[in-house]
Amino acid sequence: DAGITQSPRHKVTETGTPVTLRCHQTENHRYMYWYRQDPGHGLRLIHYSYGVKDTDKGEVSDGYSVSRSKTEDFLLTLESATSSQTSVYFCAIRETGTGSSYEQYFGPGTRLTVT
Amino acid sequence: DAKTTQPPSMDCAEGRAANLPCNHSTISGNEYVYWYRQIHSQGPQYIIHGLKNNETNEMASLIITEDRKSSTLILPHATLRDTAVYYCIVSATGRRALTFGSGTRLQVQP
Numbered sequence: 001d002a003g004i005t006q007s008p009r010h011k012v013t014e015t016g017t018p019v020t021l022r023c024h025q026t027e028n029h030r031y032m033y034w035y036r037q038d039p040g041h042g043l044r045l046i047h048y049s050y051g052v053k054d055t056d057k058g059e060v061s062d063g064y065s066v067s068r069s070k071t072e073d074f075l076l077t078l079e080s081a082t083s084s085q086t087s088v089y090f091c092a093i094r095e096t097g098t099g100s101s102y103e104q105y106f107g108p109g110t111r112l113t114v115t
Numbered sequence: 116d117a118k119t120t121q122p123p124s125m126d127c128a129e130g131r132a133a134n135l136p137c138n139h140s141t142i143s144g145n146e147y148v149y150w151y152r153q154i155h156s157q158g159p160q161y162i163i164h165g166l167k168n169n170e171t172n173e174m175a176s177l178i179i180t181e182d183r184k185s186s187t188l189i190l191p192h193a194t195l196r197d198t199a200v201y202y203c204i205v206s207a208t209g210r211r212a213l214t215f216g217s218g219t220r221l222q223v224q225p
Contacts, residue, residue: 033212035212042202042215042216042217042218043159043213043215045212048212058212088156090158090159092158092159092212103149103161103164104159104161104212104213105161106158106159106160107158108157108158109156109157109158
C-alpha cells in the first residue's frame with residue numbers, strides 16, 4: 001500500500017463548471033502523475049510532477065492544469081469541464097526500485113461524469 | 116519506450132499456471148520490462164519487473180528470453196481473483212510516465 005488517496009471518488013458536474021481532483025500521498029514520494037482512462041484508449045498521461053512546484057505536461061494535457069504546493073498533494077483542475085473529460089482519473093506515485101528501475105503505484109481512481 | 120505486443124485475451128483454469136506472453140522486439144539495453152494488472156474498476160497494480168534476469172516475487176515470476184525480445188509472466192496457481200487485464204510495459208528509467216497498451220484480458224475459469 002503506497003498510501004495514495006484520491007478525492008472525490010465520484011463526481012458528476014455540468015459542462016462549463018470548474019472541477020478540482022485531489023491526490024494525496026503519505027510517503028513523501030517526489031514523482032506524482034495524473035492519468036485518465038477511457039474505453040479503447042487505456043491509460044494516458046495528463047500531467048506529472050517531479051517535485052514541489054515542478055510539473056510538466058503529458059500527452060493529453062489540453063484543458064487541464066495541475067498544482068503541487070506541497071509534497072503530499074497533487075491537484076488536477078479542469079478549468080471548464082467538457083463532456084469529453086468524462087473519464088476515470090488515476091493518480092500515481094513513483095517509487096525507486098532496484099538499480100535504475102522504478103515502479104508506479106496507483107490510487108483508487110476518481111470517476112468523473114460531465115453532463 | 117519500446118512497443119509491446121500482447122494477446123488480447125486468454126483463459127486459464129483455476130489452480131493452474133497462467134502464462135502471459137509479451138513481445139518487445141525493439142527493446143533497448145537500458146529498458147526494463149514491467150508488468151502491471153488492473154482488476155475491474157481499480158487502479159493498476161504493480162506486479163513485477165526485470166532487466167535481463169528472471170525474477171520471482173510473492174505474486175508472480177517473470178521469464179525474459181536471452182535476447183530480451185520477449186517475456187512471459189507466470190502466475191503459478193491462478194485464482195478467480197487473478198481475473199484482470201495484464202499490461203506488459205517496457206520503459207527506461209527517468210521521470211517519464213509509463214505507456215499502457217491494451218494488455219491481455221485474463222479470465223480465470225472455475
